[in-house]
Amino acid sequence: MIRRFLPLILPCLLVFAYAALSYGFWRKGSVGSLMRELPAVVLGGETIVPSHPAGLEPGDPDFYWRVSLTPESLARLGPLDLAHGYGETPPAEEAWLPLPTGTAFGAFTANPDLPDAATGKSGLRLWLRARLKDPVVTQSVSVD
Amino acid sequence: MPAAKGPIHFRIHHLLGLFLGTFAGIVCLTGAVAVVSHELQWLAVPATRAGAGEPDSTLGQRWDAARAAHPDVLFGGLSVTSTESGVEDYFATTVRGTDRGGGEFRVYVDPVGGEVKGSTSGVSFPSFMRALHYYLFDVTGAGFYVVGILGPVLLMMMVTGLRTYRGWRKGFTKWPRAAQRPRSWWGALHRLLGVWSLLFLPVIGLTVVWYLLEWDGLLQWDGPEPPQGTAVLADIRTVSGEDIDRWADTARTALPGLRITSLWLPWEEGGTVSISGQAGDLLVRERANAVEIDPVSGEVRRVVKVSEMGWKQRWTHTADPLHFGGFGGLWSKLIWFASGLVLAALCFSGVAVYCLRTGPTKSTNS
Numbered sequence: 001m002i003r004r005f006l007p008l009i010l011p012c013l014l015v016f017a018y019a020a021l022s023y024g025f026w027r028k029g030s031v032g033s034l035m036r037e038l039p040a041v042v043l044g045g046e047t048i049v050p051s052h053p054a055g056l057e058p059g060d061p062d063f064y065w066r067v068s069l070t071p072e073s074l075a076r077l078g079p080l081d082l083a084h085g086y087g088e089t090p091p092a093e094e095a096w097l098p099l100p101t102g103t104a105f106g107a108f109t110a111n112p113d114l115p116d117a118a119t120g121k122s123g124l125r126l127w128l129r130a131r132l133k134d135p136v137v138t139q140s141v142s143v144d
Numbered sequence: 145m146p147a148a149k150g151p152i153h154f155r156i157h158h159l160l161g162l163f164l165g166t167f168a169g170i171v172c173l174t175g176a177v178a179v180v181s182h183e184l185q186w187l188a189v190p191a192t193r194a195g196a197g198e199p200d201s202t203l204g205q206r207w208d209a210a211r212a213a214h215p216d217v218l219f220g221g222l223s224v225t226s227t228e229s230g231v232e233d234y235f236a237t238t239v240r241g242t243d244r245g246g247g248e249f250r251v252y253v254d255p256v257g258g259e260v261k262g263s264t265s266g267v268s269f270p271s272f273m274r275a276l277h278y279y280l281f282d283v284t285g286a287g288f289y290v291v292g293i294l295g296p297v298l299l300m301m302m303v304t305g306l307r308t309y310r311g312w313r314k315g316f317t318k319w320p321r322a323a324q325r326p327r328s329w330w331g332a333l334h335r336l337l338g339v340w341s342l343l344f345l346p347v348i349g350l351t352v353v354w355y356l357l358e359w360d361g362l363l364q365w366d367g368p369e370p371p372q373g374t375a376v377l378a379d380i381r382t383v384s385g386e387d388i389d390r391w392a393d394t395a396r397t398a399l400p401g402l403r404i405t406s407l408w409l410p411w412e413e414g415g416t417v418s419i420s421g422q423a424g425d426l427l428v429r430e431r432a433n434a435v436e437i438d439p440v441s442g443e444v445r446r447v448v449k450v451s452e453m454g455w456k457q458r459w460t461h462t463a464d465p466l467h468f469g470g471f472g473g474l475w476s477k478l479i480w481f482a483s484g485l486v487l488a489a490l491c492f493s494g495v496a497v498y499c500l501r502t503g504p505t506k507s508t509n510s
Contacts, residue, residue, distance in 0.1 A: 008495060012166040015290060019280035026281035027267060068216065075382070 044130050044137040046073035048080075052143075058084055058124065065126060067099065077130040086123045090138060096129060157304035160297055161494045168294050169491030174277040175348075176484025179468050179477055181270040182225050186235065188269070191252040191262025192225075194236045201258030203237070203392050203407065204385030210239035210251035211385075213260040217241040217249050221408035222388075224255075226422070226430060232473065236261050288359055295352025298487075302345050305338050315339040327500035334493040341490050344483040351467040358460070383409060383439075390442065395419040395435035398444045405430045409439070416445050425450040427471050432461035 037051045048069045056063040065082055074080075080099045083091040124143040129136060149155075177184070186192050201209075207222060219241035226232050236252040243249040243265060251263045280287035306312050316339050320332035388407065396402050405421040420434040428450050436446040450458060465471040469480025 005499070007162050008166055008498065011163050012170065015167055015280065016170070018282070018290075019276065019287065022281040022283065022287060026275055026283050068218075 038126065038141050038143060041126075041128055041139050041141050043128050043139040044077055046077050048073070048128060050126055050128070050141060067128065079131060081129040081131055083127045083129075084124060084143070085127070086125070088125070088140075090140070091127055096127075151308070153304040153307035157301055157308055158498075160301050160304075161491075162498060164294065164297055165491050165495045165498070168298065169488045169495065171277065171291055171294055172484050172488035172491060174273060176481050176488060178270070178273040178277045179470075179481045179484060181273040182235065183474070183477070185269045189262070189264065191264070192236050192238075193261070194234055195254050195256035197256045199233070199255035201253075201255055202385070202389050203404065204387070204389035205258040206237045206253040206255065206385075207239060207383075207388045208385035209253050209258050209260050210241075214241075214249070214251055214263065217243055217251070219251075219383075219409075221406065223406040224404065226403075226405045285359075289356070292352055292356040292359065295349050295356060298345060299349040299353070302338075302342070302349065306342075309335055309338065312339050327497065330493050330496040330500060334490065334497050337486055337490040337493060341483075341486055344480075345487065347466055348483075348487065351463045354459075354463050355467075358463075387439075391417050391419060391437050391439075394437055394442060394444060398435045398447050399423055399433060399449060402433060402435070423450065427465045428458070428461040429464040 036053070036055075037049060041048045041050060046069060048067050050065060050067045052065050053063060065084070067080070067082065069077075081096040082099050083096045085091040085095060122144050125140045126143055127138060127140040129138045182192075203222060207219070210217075210222075211219060219239055222237055222239045224232075224237050225235035233255075236254050239251045239253060241249050241251075247265055248267070249263065249265045250268065252261045253259065254261050275281050278288065278291065279285070280291060282288070282290075309315065312335070315335055318332065318336060320329045320336065322329075324332060392404055392407065395404065401423045402419075403421045403423070404419055406419070408418045410416060416436040417439045418434060418436055420431040422428075422430065423433040425432065432448070432450050432453075434446075434448040435444060436448075437443070438445050450461065453461075469476045469483075472479075
């Protein structure tokens, strides 16, 4: 009896089991990666919330930083630069990357090179800088 | 597995139905639900409903209302849920963006009064149904082929079914009778649904065959790539309702008669503001008519008019309305929904015939 109905049910079962397995990946792709939020950075009196995809580290091709701030804060700060590096010393000038703006879903994200990239190394800090502030303001937050 | 006996067309019909009948029935069912998914969401989520009366707010005012209500959200565009026949006035305008975690975020603004009615995040019901019906959530693309193969399969089952059913032309009024034995009753229902499905099964099957060819890159008739803007917006977050209204006016001037159904800000640096909608053309999807505007200079970079398309490009924009039936507003959607249910019932009744036929008394009559 089962043999009779197996061809009727089995292809359908297999296809929808496949769909059920795919659902998780599709949903993740639809709603974006799960982001890990870092403590808020106060830069020039404005609050900025940085984040990065959870589970990824600088050096990973899918890694990027995202910084969120209100339009009003951005207007007061002007264009922002972003860098990351190990230790308390601010990164060298060439390590700073202007945050790309002007896009709907890519604004305020960046994945700068990490000159001494070594995943798992401790003491990683994210640096933010408002260049057009007088004087230039710089702030950092520990990523570890 | 009992082997079917009889003419070759019956054996093909039997074999396809045996292995793919249940699956085809479920895909037809998901398609039927997908056709009215926005309406079902309208029923379930009050925030998606527009108030009674004529819209009295501009797109820009709705944009500003959404921004004011959710300052943390990065908004990237707005859309007015519509069918190919024009803007549906019972839906609220959806202003779309991403929240701080990168997730999808939608704010619903009433076009009547311009007030925010609510918001939702994550996957919407129409997106869920579309992804399930279209490609089984499979982001690799394989799911599309698994579903797409049902297009030629349904057409083959239609042809072989008609060859099997002698005198089918007289079958439109042959209703199953209550006095019939279950197997005969289901067989009669299967034949009745089969002949009535001739009204729409060819359209559904042929458009799916088209999707297969289009997806495979064998036929790419969708016009040239959109142009790039000349400059980059200083910051997407500073786009105001005034900007939105200015771009909308520019689009309406560039393409007279345009009823805007969506407006998208640039997706990447140097991109354009993309505005699309309907301009009185028959059987074309919403994005067929479009105006691309440089967000900084406000110059029109490109105007895409259906009236200037060749037949190949035009057909590319016609397949969707034919497959999903949105070309005539709510009524055509309901007809396509009912048609989808008939197709699903056709598949399941065929399965029932098989199950009853392979019961204790074996018979090879269909």
